[in-house]
Amino acid sequence: MGTKRHFRVWRGDENGGDLQDYQVEVNEGEVVLDVIHRLQATQAPDLACRWNCKAGKCGSCSMEINGRPRLGCMTRMSTFEENETVTVTPLRTFPIVRDLVTDVEFNYVKARETPAFAPPADLEPGEYRMQQVDVERSQEFRKCIECFLCQNVCHVVRDHEENKRAFSGPRYFIRAAELDMHPLDAKGDRKEYAQAQQGLGYCNITKCCTEVCPEHIKITDNAIIPMKERVVDRRYDPIVKLGRRIFRRDQLEEQGTRPGPLLAQEPSHHAEPGADGVKWNRQVAQGQAAAVDENGRLPLSEFTFDRAAAPSPFGDDVTFPLPPDDLNYHHSNKWDT
Amino acid sequence: MTTNRIERHHYDVVVIGAGGAGLRAAIEARLAGKRTAIISKSLFGKAHTVMAEGGAAAAMGNVNSNDNWMVHFRDTMRGGKFLNNFRMAELHAKEAPERIWELETYGALFDRTKDGKISQRNFGGHEYPRLAHVGDRTGLELIRTLQQKIVSLQQEDKRQYGDYDARIRVFAETTITELILDGDRVAGAFGYRREDGEFLLFEAPAIVLATGGVGRSYKVTSNSWEYTGDGHALALRAGANLINMEFLQFHPTGMVWPPSVKGILVTESVRGDGGVLKNSEGKRFMFNYVPDVFRKQYAETEEEADRWYTDPDHNRRPPELLPRDEVARAINAEVKAGRGSPAGGVYLDVSTRMPAETIIKRLPSMHHQFKELADVDITKEAMEVGPTCHYVMGGVEVDPDTGATIGQVRGLFAAGEVSGGMHGSNRLGGNSLSDLLVFGKRAGEYAAAYADSLPARPKVSQALVDTAVDAALAPLSRDGENPYTLQQDLQAVMGDLVGIIRRRGELQDALVRLAELKERVAKVSASGGRRYNPGWHLALDLRNMLVVSECTAKAALEREESRGGHTREDFPAMDPNWRRLNLVTSLEGDEVLLSRKPVPEMRPELITLFDRVELSKYLTDEELAGFDALAEEASN
Amino acid sequence: MTTTATRPAAGARPRAAILAKTLRTDRWWASPLGIAIILAIFVIYSTVRIFMGKHYWVGEGHYLTPLYSPCVSKSCVPGSSHFGTPLPKFPFFIPLGALVFPIVAGFRVTCYYYRKAGYRSLWLSPQACAVREPHAKYTGETRFPLIFMNSHRYFFYLASLVLLINIYDAVLAFHGRDGGFGLGVGTLIICANVALLAGYTLSCHACRHVVGGRLKHFSKHPLRYRFWTFVSKLNGRHGTFAMASLLSVMITDAYIMAVSAQWITDLRIFN
Structure with missing residues (x-):
């Protein structure tokens, strides 16, 4: 009953990779993620791919199918021609981990930088009263399943890595809009924050985020543009601005609004092993903590410890020198020349 | 690396x-x-x-002020x-309720009632709108x-x-x-x-x-x-x-068609909001499956059931809102009797009962999900649903x-x-x-x-860490079976033999096969390296799946009655004596041990929240005598 | 063929090594190309027309083309100045529509829909979703000159005034040959154009914000909530209004030009 279809799947990691061809069986009513699973079960057991719910609710299986950012579980095979080649690649905006899996840490970093809901000080739990019409706008944005397709498709970071520092992306603009429109949120400067720290001004409203959103959230029309307009209220309204000049409010606010901090970690890695065989791209393991005694202290006395001398501060499972393969640094040897 | x-x-x-x-x-x-x-x-x-x-579910009483924790407690126990x-x-x-209210202070935005409180909806098994x-x-x-x-x-x-x-x-x-x-x-x-x-x-x-x-x-x-x-x-x-x-628990209504989305749930609120179950003959069959314990609370005619949606105080609930196991069992019976859909389920229909806008308003993600995943428009046609492990x-x-x-x-x-x-x-x-x-x-x-x-x-x-490291690395260095095959075999055993309806012979058979699988899983191998390798991850998970499956199969074989999420074809009735027992499994070495343990007895002020008639369906005579004594004490 | 990972910027971890600009297989270039052509036609047409300086007024039906409205210079053809002629004669290089044209153009250029259309079709930033854009650097609307895109609000206010003038022009176009009430095909075209322009102006995002979008509590402002709901509905079709009104302005102007130049005669339906 199934037919053989031609798939091209990107396989590789940060050292490089390419599109590999597969002939795979496809049955009626299947989606692309089903086919990826069949590949795993039959031809490529170690093909890396994220997925969870397989129902378009968790937003894990984001990938690019024939060049378009999609959820694998929401792309029906019946949308392709019988003899059409289906090309599946990982998201192209984020660093690659392996095969179809990318490191989406960028989004979590931005999430942490976005100020959280500020509960009103005078209300106890259970005393919140909100009207449905007032929560509806924010509810639309809370439909977000965090598939990060909008973050991936946005050309501001997709085509310009250097903007990642200053630009939070559509997902966090709708978060800012959600909180700014929240009837009980007690924080008043979300618009200023969006403009100054999240890089709202980078958006040029080309609406790709709205186009790819699997939840059909009107990201641009209902969140980004209203936020831009709210910023206009505050920042570009000449009358308000003049008033601020006179009362010197602007200087107070500028203090709190400097460009966003750097990503938590942006190690400068090279893609390929250098001439000296050092793998620059290797991820460094966290610093090791040494074993402690039951009081939480390092055992310093030989009498109470199972070996002579102090334990290694790097833990027992590390022996020196480390094999060169494990290193991702190289002595500069600047004295050599 | x-x-x-x-x-x-x-x-x-x-x-x-x-x-x-x-x-x-x-x-x-x-x-x-x-x-x-x-x-x-x-x-x-x-x-x-x-x-x-x-x-x-939280008894906040925002929609119906008769609700309180005691009613919720009763519903849960029932x-x-x-x-x-x-x-x-x-x-x-x-x-x-406190936990729900707390969420609002974290920023949650629930749907609201007219007076601005958290809105609550009806759901199977809950006496008042509570969700x-x-x-x-x-x-x-x-x-x-x-x-x-x-x-x-x-x-x-x-x-x-x-x-x-x-x-x-x-x-x-x-x-x-x-x-x-x-x-x-x-x-x-x-x-x-x-x-x-x-x-x-x-x-x-x-x-x-x-x-x-x-x-x-x-x-x-x-x-x-x-x-x-x-x-x-x-x-x-x-x-x-x-x-x-x-x-x-087998959710009574999971999608059975198309095959790729088999198992995806159709929320119960589809039924709470007016969806009805029909068999291939177009008959609303749930009226035939109301068990005696529930007879009093559920409507007997379609007319009464339909009135309930608008006037719940003066009508009894439609049988589509029976607890999920009853619904699952009814669907199973209909399918076994040959009145199922082509894909082995039954039809869940809202399209003929509400205007399209209402459906989209009330069940937005349901509508969206069906449209996107299966190209089925629930405002125009019925869904094909069946029991799903949930x-x-x-x-x-x-x-x-x-x-x-x-x-x-x-x-x-x-x-x-x-x-x-x-x-x-x-x-x-x-x-x-x-x-x-x-x-x-x-x-x-x-x-x-x-x-x-x-x-x-x-x-x-x-030493223990070293053992754990060895165990984790073992599948990578072995040359054995593909973990995906093993998982499929395990799923087949559990689905076919320890599924929704169980029999002694099948359960015994399942235990034999699980023992075989245990030996095969011990030799599972994964190709590729350690970096994001789903084959290796599955190989490590299999061991967990297997031991838990064994616990389920052993306990299912032991419990010789049908109750809630456990249905024995050879013991179709509920047995009050079994109600007093929990089955406890533990591990000794590699061996799953099974023991019986009495269910803790309810405190007097809790058990007296129930109607004697209701209790009589669950409790042994001995326990009922105890209850009567309590009631008498209270009335004196 | 194994390609090595591309590093998009110094200091960042490598992304998947895919060299293709895009792997999209659909005709993603068709829509931006089409819009680019329409925009180019409009720009060329309107430039030619604005500097033409004639054929903008049809005395018989009192038709005034929107490109020249309001005509307030002493250079205007008699009858076309509905608001008098407070301004002196313009030299040939200042078009008669100079007063209003910047407002209308500014309103369209800073419009959220045209920003999308323009950035995609003309500026290629990006030309389509998930297609690599050709620019090496990008700062969006954070600095001069694009930061002025944020002035859309003020263009909206001014454009609303222009819309009122256009409506007034449309009312005057119900002018019969005998001086009383009359109706010609030109009147209908002008009215349709004004309707589309009104739709375009009212459905604007700035309008949506001003009428109610800025509120935090809709429940406390039921009337403004209703306005907002209405504008939101229109707003869903903002792009359609934008393109349709662009075409209708061209058609209206072309019709009036043709009648005024007597290439065709206006078909009168009544008087």
Whole structure:
């Protein structure tokens, strides 16, 4: 009953990779993620791919199918021609981990930088009263399943890595809009924050985020543009601005609004092993903590410890020198020349 | 490029699982001042909790002021067929409203009533409208809210200590394969990070299990790949007990067509809002399947049932709103009688009962899901649905108040689906979201208190860590069977032989096959390296799935009656004597041991909340005599 | 063929090594190309027409083309100045529409829909979703000159005034040959154009914000909530209004030009 279809799947990691061809069986009513699973079960057991719910609710299986950012579980095979080649690649905006899996840490970093809901000080739990019409706008944005397709498709970071520092992306603009429109949120400067720290001004409203959103959230029309307009209220309204000049409010606010901090970690890695065989791209393991005694202290006395001398501060499972393969640094040897 | 180096971390409380229960526990532990780690098997915020659609049950009485915790308690016990741990059901009913209100202070936006309170909706098995909801994506709202609360705590820490991770840190895409013990105390957890395959060791005196369920052992399931019973298996191997493992909930209405989305749930609110079940002859068959215990509360004619939607005070409920196991069994019977749909299900129809706009308004994500996934427009045609493995009532046996596991180990806590007892033999819809909030909080709170109470931190022995490393690496170096084949075989055994309707012969057969599978799983191999290798991850999960499946099969064979999520064709009736017994499984070496344990008896003031007529259907004569004595005492 | 990973910027971890600008297989270039052509036609047409300086007024039906409205210079053809002629004669290089044209053009250029259309079709930033854009650097609307896109609000206020003038012009176009009420095909075209322009102006995002979008509590402002709901509905079709009104302006102007130049005669329906 199934037919053989031609798939091209990107396989590789940060050292490089390419599109590999597969002939795979496809049955009626299947989606692309089903086919990826069949590949795993039959031809490529170690093909890396994220997925969870397989129902378009968790937003894990984001990938690019024939060049378009999609959820694998929401792309029906019946949308392709019988003899059409289906090309599946990982998201192209984020660093690659392996095969179809990318490191989406960028989004979590931005999430942490976005100020959280500020509960009103005078209300106890259970005393919140909100009207449905007032929560509806924010509810639309809370439909977000965090598939990060909008973050991936946005050309501001997709085509310009250097903007990642200053630009939070559509997902966090709708978060800012959600909180700014929240009837009980007690924080008043979300618009200023969006403009100054999240890089709202980078958006040029080309609406790709709205186009790819699997939840059909009107990201641009209902969140980004209203936020831009709210910023206009505050920042570009000449009358308000003049008033601020006179009362010197602007200087107070500028203090709190400097460009966003750097990503938590942006190690400068090279893609390929250098001439000296050092793998620059290797991820460094966290610093090791040494074993402690039951009081939480390092055992310093030989009498109470199972070996002579102090334990290694790097833990027992590390022996020196480390094999060169494990290193991702190289002595500069600047004295050599 | 990976090595056998182990990344070590020290925490006060480690929470395994980043679903609702895990996040709630972590928030509580962090609020108690403990350094807390959250281990998430997939990305942060992708937990299976997002799949819960209907809502969170809490007797706030916003829609019907007659509702209170006692009614909720009664509904929960009735739904669980009186096998519930009464203390858990009591705590749950009492504390659920507070937990829901708390979410609003974290930023949750529930649907509202006219006077601005949280709106509540009807749901199968609940006497009053009780489920706080957001459209049909309540689980997503809950997980997002908790996730954002954790972020806000991290922001606090950042302000105070200059580091987001100072007191609460999320380890995404990290799987725990083994708990490390120091004698009978928990000392740490060992696992790997998916991204690079590196090993991690968390040294912590208190560990909270919140790993969810076991559905991946079944062929047709709504559960994601994560649901491999990790927490159940970790607890077993650490010396804790599992109870009630024979009770699995099959959601009555999962999609059966088209095949790729087999198992995806159609929320019960489709029925709560007016959807009806029909067989291939177009007949509304649920009227034929109302069991005697429920006869009084359910309508007998279609007319009465239809009136209920607009006037619930003067009409009885439509039988489509019977507890889920009754509905699942009815559908199964219809299909077996040859009145099913071509794909082996029945039809669930809302299209003929409401205008299209109403359907889209009330069931937006349902409509969206069907349209996108299956190209079916639920406003125009009926859905094809059938029973799907959905939830496991059984789980780690815990102390009701603290969430501490019962058995041979200290310092281990469990909350959410991985814990057992709260739901008895069957869970009411909407009770799981409130369950994980109530007991997540308690587990976090008491895990923090336990960590404080210890005079000294337990020690992690290197030998145990080495064993764990070897076990984790073994599949990579072996030359054995493909893990995917083994998983399919396991799913076939469980789905065919330990499924919704069970028989003695089949269960015995299942145990034999599981024993065979055990030998094959011991030789499973995974090709490729350690870096994000799903084959290797599955190979490691298989061991957990297998031991938990064995517990289920053994307990199912032992319990010779039908009750809630356990239906024996050879013992179709409920037996009051069995109601007094919980089946407890534990692990000794490799061997699953099964024992019987009496169900705790309800306190007098709780049991007298029930009608004698109702109790008479569940209790033994001896127990009823006790009840009568109590009633008499009260009237004197 | 194994390609090595491309490093998009110094200091960042490598992304998947895919060299293709895009792997899209559909005709993603068709829509931006089509819009680019329409915009180019409009720009060329309107430039030619504005500097033409004639054929903008049809005395018989009192038709005034929107490109020259309001005509307030002493250079205007008699009858076309509905608001008098407070301004002196313009030299040939200042078009008669100079007063209003910048407002209308500014309103369209800063419009959120045209920003999308223009950035995609003309500026190629990006030309289509998930297609690599050709620019090496990008700062969006954070600095001069694009930061002025934020002035849309003020163009909206001014454009609303222009819309009122256009409506007034349309009312005057119900002018019969005998001086009383009359109706010609030109009147209908002018009215249709004004309707589309009104739709375009009212459905604007700035309008949506001003009428109610800026509120935090809709429940406390039921009337403004209703306005907002109405504008939101229109706003869903903002792009359609934008393109349709662009075409209708061209058609209206072309019709009036043709009648005024007596290439065709206006078909009178009544008087």
